[in-house]
Structure formats: C-alpha cells, structure tokens
Amino acid sequence: MAIMMISEIKGQTAEGYERVLDMVQPHYADAQGFVMHSGHATDSGWRVVEVWESREDAGRFFAQHVAPNLPKGIHPKARFEPLHTLVRR
DSSP, X not given: OOEEEEEEEETOOHHHHHHHHHHHHHHHTTOTTEEEEEEEEETTEEEEEXXXXXXXXXXXXXXXXXXXXXXXXXXXXXXXXXXXXXXXX
C-alpha cells in the first residue's frame, strides 16, 4: 500500500531546502518505490510531502540520501499516512 510522508522541517529556509534537493534529486529517478515529491514554506520552516510505495522505501531513501546532506541543526519530523487511493498518470 502506498504511503504519504509529511515532513515538518522547523528552521529550514528555501535556500537550505534547495541545496539539499539539488543533492538528492538525481537519486529519485532510481529510488525504489518513489512516486512524487513536493515542498513548500511554512510559518516555522518548510514542509515536504512525498508519496512512496512503502514506508521502508521512504526510510531507506532518507537514510542513504537525505540525512547525510541535511544542514547542521536541521531535524525533520516525519509522519506517515497510508493512502487509500493513488491515481497515476
């Protein structure tokens, strides 16, 4: 079952987000279970929403590609929601 990961990143800036995205974006093409990524500013920092085929796929990608590239002091708080429906193009 597909899942949606919602990650709240307190203190993250647009510039910091874009630096991390530049480093990890090339890896999405080969990432097992990756469906989509989006990000936007919030009052307290940044929010990332991704859809993955499984929580394990999302966790593996985060550990391998995102965590090593996060700026010092940035600690995303993620939650996972199972999706009832996922319509693909």
